[in-house]
Each structure stands twice: as C-alpha cells, then as structure tokens.
Amino acid sequence: MGVHDGAAGRVAVQNGGMRSMHGVAAAPGQVRGGWARIQRSPILTGGRIPPDEVAAERLRLGNAIAAAALDLEGIAERVAAEGHGEEAAIFAAQAAIALDPALVAMSEERIGRLDDAVTAIQAAAESFADQLRSLGDELLAARAADVTDVGHRIARHLAGRGMEPEPGLDRPAIVVADDLPPSVTATLPRERLLGICLEGSSATAHAAILARAYGIPAVVGVPGLLAALRSVDDARGAAGSSAAQGLVGELAIDGDTGEVVLDPDEATQARFDRGASLARRRHEVDIREAALPAVTSDGVEVTLLANIGTPDECGPAVELGARGVGLFRTEFLFLERASPPTEAEQLAAYRRVVEAFAPHPVTIRLLDVGGDKPIPYLPIPTEANPFLGVRALRLARTDPAVFITQLRACYRAALAGPVKVMAPMVADASDAALLLDLAAQTRRALAEDGLGAGEVALGVMLEIPSAILVGDTYFGQIAFASLGTNDLLQYALAVDRGNAALERYRDTFHPALLRLIHDAVLASSRAGIDLSVCGEMAGDPAAALALAGLGVRQLSMAASSLPLVRRAIRAVSAGDLDAAARVALDDSTAADARARFTALLPPAVDR
Ligand code: PEP
Ligand code: MG
Numbered sequence: 001m002g003v004h005d006g007a008a009g010r011v012a013v014q015n016g017g018m019r020s021m022h023g024v025a026a027a028p029g030q031v032r033g034g035w036a037r038i039q040r041s042p043i044l045t046g047g048r049i050p051p052d053e054v055a056a057e058r059l060r061l062g063n064a065i066a067a068a069a070l071d072l073e074g075i076a077e078r079v080a081a082e083g084h085g086e087e088a089a090i091f092a093a094q095a096a097i098a099l100d101p102a103l104v105a106m107s108e109e110r111i112g113r114l115d116d117a118v119t120a121i122q123a124a125a126e127s128f129a130d131q132l133r134s135l136g137d138e139l140l141a142a143r144a145a146d147v148t149d150v151g152h153r154i155a156r157h158l159a160g161r162g163m164e165p166e167p168g169l170d171r172p173a174i175v176v177a178d179d180l181p182p183s184v185t186a187t188l189p190r191e192r193l194l195g196i197c198l199e200g201s202s203a204t205a206h207a208a209i210l211a212r213a214y215g216i217p218a219v220v221g222v223p224g225l226l227a228a229l230r231s232v233d234d235a236r237g238a239a240g241s242s243a244a245q246g247l248v249g250e251l252a253i254d255g256d257t258g259e260v261v262l263d264p265d266e267a268t269q270a271r272f273d274r275g276a277s278l279a280r281r282r283h284e285v286d287i288r289e290a291a292l293p294a295v296t297s298d299g300v301e302v303t304l305l306a307n308i309g310t311p312d313e314c315g316p317a318v319e320l321g322a323r324g325v326g327l328f329r330t331e332f333l334f335l336e337r338a339s340p341p342t343e344a345e346q347l348a349a350y351r352r353v354v355e356a357f358a359p360h361p362v363t364i365r366l367l368d369v370g371g372d373k374p375i376p377y378l379p380i381p382t383e384a385n386p387f388l389g390v391r392a393l394r395l396a397r398t399d400p401a402v403f404i405t406q407l408r409a410c411y412r413a414a415l416a417g418p419v420k421v422m423a424p425m426v427a428d429a430s431d432a433a434l435l436l437d438l439a440a441q442t443r444r445a446l447a448e449d450g451l452g453a454g455e456v457a458l459g460v461m462l463e464i465p466s467a468i469l470v471g472d473t474y475f476g477q478i479a480f481a482s483l484g485t486n487d488l489l490q491y492a493l494a495v496d497r498g499n500a501a502l503e504r505y506r507d508t509f510h511p512a513l514l515r516l517i518h519d520a521v522l523a524s525s526r527a528g529i530d531l532s533v534c535g536e537m538a539g540d541p542a543a544a545l546a547l548a549g550l551g552v553r554q555l556s557m558a559a560s561s562l563p564l565v566r567r568a569i570r571a572v573s574a575g576d577l578d579a580a581a582r583v584a585l586d587d588s589t590a591a592d593a594r595a596r597f598t599a600l601l602p603p604a605v606d607r
Contacts, residue, residue, distance in 0.1 A: 017232075017263040021222050023197070025258040026208035028560070029217030030275040031195040032252035032264060036173040037229065038184060049116050058108050061117040064157035069098040071153065089332070090146070090210075096338040097150045103128055118155045125151025143335075145201065149181035169193060174251050176229060180207040190214060197253050197260060199225040217255035228262050286563040290321030294566045300574035302548050304566060305363075305556035307534055311349050314356035317559040321566065324360030324418075326482060326556020327534035328353060330406070334367055339377050340402055346409035351416050358417030363482065363534075363556075364410050365461065366403055366435075368392045368424040378402065387490070387497075392425035396434060400441075407442040414454025422482055426460040426467050429474035435460065436477060461534075463487035468520045475527035482556070483520055485535025489513050507590035508537035509546065514585055514593060521551040532556055541568040542597040548574065549581030549597070571602035 049057050072095035080088035097103065103124055110120035129144035129151075169175070169188060174195040185196070185207045196211050196218040211218035232249060252261040252272045256279075261268050295301045305326030306317035317325070333341045333349060354362050369375055370383075370391020378399060383389035396403045410421045423435040439458055446453045462468050463484030475481065485508055490497045492512050495505040517533075524531035532554035537543045539557030544565045547555060557565060580600060584593040 018265045018268060019228055019262040021224060021228065021260040021262070023219040023222030023225070023258045023260055024202065025255055026201075026220045027196070027211035027216060027218035028255045028279075029195070029215070030252070030254045030256070030272050030279060031174065031217045032250055032261075032269060032272045033194045034171065034173045034249055035176045035197070035229065035251045036169055036171075037226075038175055038177045038180065047116060047119060048114050049111070051114060054111055054114070057111050057117050060158060061104075061107055061111065061121060061154075064117065064121075064154045065098055065104065067157045068150065068154045069095045072098060072150075089337075093337050094146055094150050097147055098154060100338065103147075103150075118158045121154045121158070122151050125154075141202070145179050145181060145207075152181070174253060176225065176251070178226060185210045190216075195253050195255070196220075197222060197225065197251060199223065211255075217253055219253045219255055219258050219260050222258075222260050225260065232262065287319055289563060289566065290319065292321070292566065292570065294569040296548070296569055296572055296574040296577070298573045298575055300548070301553070302544075302569050303554045304562055305532065305534075305554060306559050306562070307539075307556050308353065308559075311352040311356070313559065314353055317562075318356060320559050320562045322357075322360075322559060322562060324357055325353060325362040326532050326538075326554060328362060328364045330365060330367060331369060334369065334375060337377075340405065343405050343409050343412075346406060347412050350409055350413035350419070354413050354417040354419060361418035361420050361457075363420040363422055363459075363532075364413075366393065366406055366421065366423050367395075370395070393423045393431055393434065394425060396438060400438060403438050404442050404445070407439055408446060408451075411442060411446055411453035411456055412451060414456050415452055416454075418457075419454060420457040420459060420480060422459045422461055422480070424461045424484070425464065425487075426462075427464045428466055428470050429477075431467075432460055432474040432478055459529075462520055463491065463535075465492045465516055468516050468523065471520060471523035472526065475523055475529055478529060480530035480532070481520065481524055483517060483531070483533040483535060483552075485513065485517075485533060485537040488516060488535065492516060507594065508535070508540065508543050509584070509590040509593040509597075511585070511587055511590065511593065513537075514546070514550065514581075514587075517547065517550050517552070518581075518585055525551070530554065539565060541565050542594060542601055544568060545572060545577055545597045545600055546581060546584060546593070549577030549579075549584070551581075568601055572600050576600060 072091045076088045076091035076095065079091060106124035106127065107117070107120040110123060111117060115123065125147050129147040132144040132147065133141045135141070169192040172192045172194050174197055175188060175193060176197045177199070179198055179200040180196060193216055195216055196207060198207060198218075198220040199222055201207055201220040208218055208220055250263060250269075252264045252268060253259070254272070254275065261272075264272065293301055294304045303323050304321065305324045306313070306322035307327040307329070308314065308317060308325055309329045310332050330346075333346060350362075350364055368391070369378070370380060370386050370389055378395065380390065380395065390398075393403075407421065410419055413419055421439070423431070426432055426435070435458060439456070443453060457479035459478050459480035459482065460467065461484045462471075462481050463486070465488065471481070486497060489495065489506065489508060489510065493505045493510065495502045520531060531552060533547050533552050534556040536557075538547060538555040539561030541564045544555055544557075545568055548569060555565065577600065580596045584596050587593040587596075
C-alpha cells in the first residue's frame with residue numbers, strides 16, 4: 001500500500017473544470033477537501049516453483065498465515081480498546097478467514113500444482129471472494145473485500161513485507177480508492193480522515209460500516225471516480241505547478257445524497273459549506289428537542305424507540321431521544337465467523353446496550369438468518385426459496401442450542417436493566433409456544449448452573465400475515481408483539497424485498513398492509529398486550545402518523561428518523577389522525593392513503 005498524494009485543497013478558480021459524479025450515499029455528512037488516493041502496491045511473485053519445493057512452500061504459507069492471523073488479532077484488540085467493539089469483530093472475523101481450512105486447502109492445492117505460495121494464496125482468496133460475490137446476496141458480496149484483504153495480507157508476509165506500516169495521511173484529506181479494505185480503514189488516522197470516497201464497494205461493505213461508526217462522511221460505488229482523478233493528476237503533471245495554473249485538487253462529497261464533485265467551483269464549495277453548517281445546526285436543534293415527548297396536540301403520547309444493529313449505535317440513539325430499543329438486530333454477532341458467538345460474547349454486547357438505555361427497555365431479536373444468508377456453522381440446507389424456507393425461529397426446531405445460548409445471554413443481560421426478547425418469523429400459536437418453551441428451558445438451565453437471570457418479557461414479530469390472522473389464538477400467552485412491516489409487506493403481497501422491478505407494490509400505505517396493521521391493533525388490544533412497529537414504515541414521518549392514527553403507540557426506527565417523526569407527531573391531533581386512518585382503511589390505492597397523511601405533516605420547519 002502507499003498513499004498517493006492528490007493535491008491539497010486550494011482556492012477554486014476554475015469554472016469549466018468542475019465535474020459531478022454520483023454514487024451511493026454510505027455515511028452521512030458533507031465535506032470537501034484535498035484527496036489522498038490509497039492503492040495497493042502489488043506483491044511480486046516468482047510464479048512457479050520446482051516440484052521438490054512443494055513441501056517447503058506449503059510450510060512458508062503456513063507461517064505467513066499464522067503471522068497474518070496474529071496481526072489481525074492484534075488490530076482487533078487495539079480497535080476494541082479504542083471502544084469500537086463491533087468494528088473489532090470485523091478483524092477477529094478476518095483472523096478466522098485467514099485460518100479458514102477451505103482457503104488453506106485451496107492454496108495448498110495450488111502449490112501442489114507448482115504455483116508459488118504468493119500466487120496460490122492470492123488466487124485462492126480471489127476465487128473464494130468470487131464465490132461470495134456470485135451468491136447474489138449484497139451482504140455476502142460486501143464480505144468479498146474482507147477475503148481479498150486477508151489474501152493480500154498473507155501475501156505481504158510471504159514477500160517479507162509483513163512489517164510494512166499501514167498507509168497514513170500526512171494531512172487532512174478525503175481518502176479515495178477503488179475499495180478500501182477494513183484493515184486500512186481502521187488504521188487511518190481519524191483526526192486527518194475527512195471523508196471516504198470509493199469507486200467500488202457498497203453501503204453494506206465494511207468500509208461504509210466503519211465510516212458510519214466513526215461519523216465520517218462516505219460515498220461509495222462512484223463509477224469513473226478514479227479515472228476522473230487521474231485526469232486531474234495528469235493535467236497537473238503536464239502543467240507543472242498546479243498552484244501556478246490555478247488548478248484545484250479538491251473533492252466535495254455528500255454522504256446523504258451520494259453527490260461527488262471534483263474541482264468544485266466557488267458556488268458549489270459554498271453550497272457544500274452551507275450544507276455542512278446547516279447539518280450541524282440541525283443536529284443541535286435535534287438534540288435540544290430530543291427530551292420532548294412525542295405527544296399529539298390533544299395529549300396522546302407515542303413512545304419513540306430505536307432500531308439498532310450494533311451496540312455502537314446506542315450513543316446516537318440515546319442522544320436523539322430514543323426511549324429504549326424496539327429492535328436490536330443481533331445478526332451482526334453471528335455473521336462472518338467460523339463458529340457461533342459464545343454466551344459471554346453475546347452477554348457483553350447485550351449488556352452494553354441494556355446499560356446504555358436503562359431504565360428504558362431493550363428489545364433483543366433472536367437470530368434472524370436463513371438459507372439466503374448461509375452461516376458456515378449452522379446446518380442450513382440450500383433452498384429454492386430461502387425467504388419461504390427454514391429461517392429464523394424455524395431453525396430452532398432442529399438446532400435449539402444456538403437459540404438457547406442466545407436466550408441465556410439475554411436473561412443474564414436482563415440483570416442490568418429491562419430486556420424484552422422477540423422471535424422473528426413466527427407464523428402461528430405453535431411457533432409462539434416454541435419461543436416460550438425455549439425460554440423455560442433456558443431459565444431452568446441457568447438456575448441449575450447457579451447463574452442469575454433477570455425478568456424478560458417475551459414477544460413475537462408480526463411479519464407473516466398468518467401470525468396476525470390467528471393472533472387471538474396466542475396473544476394471551478405473550479407480553480408483546482412488534483410489526484415487522486418490511487417482511488409483512490413482502491409476504492402479504494408476494495413481493496420480493498430486493499426486487500427493484502416490483503417497486504410499484506412496495507408502498508407501506510398499501511391498503512392490504514394498513515388492514516393487517518388494523519387487525520393487529522384490534523387483536524393486541526383485546527389481549528391487552530403491547531404492540532409496536534419496528535419496520536422501516538415507522539421511520540417515515542407520514543407513515544408514522546398513519547400508524548398512530550391506526551392506534552399504534554410505540555414506534556421503533558433508525559435513530560436518524562427520530563427527530564422528524566417526533567416533530568410530525570407533535571404537530572397534529574390524535575383526533576385528526578384517527579379520522580384519517582378510518583378513511584384510509586377504505587382507500588383503494590396506497591397513493592390515496594399516503595396523500596391523506598402527507599397533508600397532515602407540518603410544513604418544513606426552518607431550523
Ligand atoms: C421487518 O421485517 O420489518 C423487520 C423489522 O425485520 P428485518 O428488516 O430485519 O427483516
Ligand atoms: Mg423481518
């Protein structure tokens with residue numbers, strides 16, 4: 001690796017040179033400044049070895065793998081010590097990839113065919129990465145970068161360059177690259193890292209996850225980015241001193257919209273600066289308003305909760321006024337590793353969240369994976385229709401141990417504050433009974449082990465229509481239910497969540513979804529249990545009003561949605577929402593229903 005120094009930001013004087021590009025918004029915020037290109041220097045290889053060196057070459061590979069795994073464990077410890085526990089897990093997972101028997105076997109097999117170890121490991125890692133990319137799952141494709149990163153690290157050790165320092169930034173800059181391996185992202189000096197802009201990668205790749213965790217604006221997947229930067233470099237080279245020519249080497253990126261501007265003119269620079277300072281002011285207002293209750297003008301209160309995917313997200317959610325967690329997705333603990341997380345690891349993660357929110361409750365969702373997200377240590381068969389297959393709680397019938405370990409950690413974390421546990425993919429009363437049975441087994445086992453356990457409220461996600469239709473048959477046995485509107489829409493309308501061609505069905509104001517929610521409200525109130533919504537619908541201000549109108553009193557959303565939803569609720573009367581909801585239930589199109597609630601939104605508040 002080496003840092004290629006782009007030009008530092010200078011006075012923008014060119015009008016014609018400005019170039020706009022567009023990518024995927026990956027971490028919020030606007031920033032402009034000079035750029036630094038980070039590129040891998042290739043590891044040279046001898047290519048072929050004579051047959052009598054096969055054994056020695058395999059030994060060399062084994063040593064390099066061990067050294068790379070040790071490096072990665074060291075980075076994991078350092079990142080954890082800096083307080084980024086979840087990011088540390090990325091490097092622990094990379095250490096596991098380095099030692100993965102399939103990767104080792106593939107490399108050794110290539111050495112057997114007389115490739116040298118450097119060639120063998122890089123080719124094996126690339127083919128492993130290709131397999132991940134070909135599975136058609138965005139999350140797994142994003143992990144391909146980790147495998148390539150690990151292959152490169154092992155190759156560096158083989159080339160005797162294992163001690164090379166990771167690249168640094170000698171001045172504040174926006175880092176640009178094709179893709180940024182997580183190990184590099186984590187080692188860049190945070191105080192000089194203004195932003196990240198990548199030609200490749202996706203919003204779910206680790207570079208983006210790390211950028212979000214560190215609060216650094218990022219745009220990824222920007223086609224043509226590197227060629228455009230190269231042409232600026234070439235122009236500078238041809239012109240001699242860029243300062244003399246008045247050329248700028250500045251990049252402006254908007255991590256909220258995905259806009260990227262190369263050599264922004266003065267007007268664009270001013271626009272980005274205004275955007276950045278407006279965002280700062282808005283954030284200050286959002287924080288000031290965070291203590292206000294989400295209460296309608298006629299006194300009906302809606303409790304706003306946060307959806308989180310890792311404990312690192314607690315800080316922003318608490319700051320923006322979440323009164324608890326309505327959905328803690330726990331998959332992050334289970335993906336990208338060779339064995340399931342231990343009870344102690346899970347307990348540490350859950351306890352961190354519970355302590356951050358106490359005395360407010362934290363709703364931990366049991367593992368929600370299936371055939372679409374293969375997990376090496378879970379025996380999940382390949383299925384023709386994974387979304388309709390053995391996923392989430394359905395796995396517990398054949399593999400209860402994973403869920404019992406998770407429940408043990410939940411019960412133990414409940415000693416630190418209120419915990420609710422909910423099961424995903426519940427279809428009927430017997431699935432709910434399975435949850436209750438697993439919980440009872442867990443409590444007995446903890447008592448036998450002499451371990452303390454707190455009170456846990458048990459509930460289900462309502463994301464399969466049947467679970468609502470037969471709600472009356474089991475709501476009496478559980479403490480709460482939470483509507484997962486993302487999957488509920490998918491299953492109610494037979495619309496694949498990820499299929500862009502079916503966009504026209506994907507409006508949460510669809511009358512079918514509104515009626516299912518209405519039924520869930522009635523059934524939960526007959527049974528006297530709490531009902532919340534934790535699908536994306538709750539974070540859409542107009543839809544949040546509709547949910548309140550339908551009678552939902554707890555809404556859980558991404559932390560960034562809390563301020564607008566709070567403002568929307570405080571600006572209306574529950575009477576108006578109730579009346580609009582009653583009419584909306586008879587609307588024939590989603591557009592009609594949406595219009596009713598959009599009309600009730602307060603005008604954009606000038607903050
Ligand atoms: C849902 O389905 O609405 C939900 C909240 O769960 P997920 O998006 O994780 O499937
Ligand atoms: Mg779901």
